[in-house]
Amino acid sequence: MAVARDRDLRVRNVHIRDNPKDEAEQVYVTGRVTTVLRLQQPCDPARTKMLGWEGRFEPLECVGKRVLLEPLQDLQPEDRFLLLVTLADGKELPFTVTSIGKKEWERPDQQVNVFLEPESRDALQEELKATRQREEELMESVYRHRREDTADHALARILTTGAIHQTSFVERRKRLVKTEDGAKMIVRIFEGNQKAAVVLTVTNRHPSKSWSLAEVRLRTTRPGEDQRAPFLFGEDKPFALRTDRNEIAPGQTGIIAVVVDRSAFRTNAGFVNTLALEFYRQDGFLDTYVLLDRRLVRE
Known part of the structure; x- marks a missing residue:
């Protein structure tokens, strides 16, 4: 978390x-x-x-x-x-x-x-x-x-600059999300060598209120569980997070990047096939979520 x-x-x-x-x-x-x-x-x-x-x-x-x-x-x-x-x-x-x-x-x-x-x-x-x-x-x-001084955090920082070509990530999926508070989000999901990544580009269309990120959660999903957020019963997993700004003013665009290592798919019972990544905005409401397939992390 x-x-x-x-x-x-x-x-x-x-x-x-x-x-x-x-x-x-x-x-x-x-x-x-x-x-x-x-x-x-x-x-x-x-x-x-x-x-x-x-x-x-x-x-x-x-x-x-x-x-x-x-x-x-x-x-x-x-x-x-x-x-x-x-x-x-x-x-x-x-x-x-x-x-x-x-x-x-x-x-x-x-x-x-x-x-x-x-x-x-x-x-x-x-x-x-x-x-x-x-x-x-x-x-x-x-x-x-000290904890965030890792290679995955460095990769996430590169992704926030848009320099995807400097990494081994390959874009696999892309979708557009429009939220209730007026934000427009472009969600891009990347496959990589032993890692997966998600890049969220947020444009704040609210006339007067700034947008900011309150919390991001990465959790395992259970077989047969409804594949819709919020995911309440999964095991919390580590990830690397970077943003290009702390707050997005009205009319501006910001970038959030998350890098997930292959080890996050591992549990005591073996590997899980899907992880749920949830993004919560400043007022505590869930803005969007992403399901990460284990096939995104190349062996």
Whole structure:
């Protein structure tokens, strides 16, 4: 299983100081996902407001020490909404609500812990927890890069550039898929020496929403199983995945390449004849799937 991590949600700490020169803290949100501001004291629902939210967000919720934000759809990069959170003691906390950005720290916020006293016990504990989490993510990133530094990943990278002639792959099948969210996909299936490959060319025809890959799964199929996705009961198998971009903007085209080694067809009971490759988009919906025949991997 491969999961796109660029849109992963996160928990983040911010410290508000009484400095008039400080800019409003940014809060990064994404469509149809609730972002929670966690405060140190209750907020005042009557005086907690966001400007211009109508038609773009669910009604703002101020419940106890929590403020809940949920966009109805993904925001555009230029969108900015002023959020003013008023605490029970009358203190006003300004925030700028915006879309996710391209930088690593501009992922959607699942929860934002807001601290007024940076040296308080709670703030220090949360900061220690965040530091440990960053360390774990860094180690995981290093491990993932080492794990993906393989010949199959190099082949997949070549396929994303369109340089098929530099490989031993031969195209065997091609089909067109049109998805419900307006994407057009050209699926090309390749036969190779001890390997098979799939190249997915995605054109985003949605007028305003970007397309991105959330997850790819490769699983065995069982004899007599309905050969239609989703395939829930097969054994997960390894593969190499590369994309030419993290996100496909409206009107643009991107390429996803998958390389499957012959060993993926092997199980404890022997070789299986078919593997199912499933592609899930950013909202978790299955966009398309491919059945790979073992005859694609030349002996």
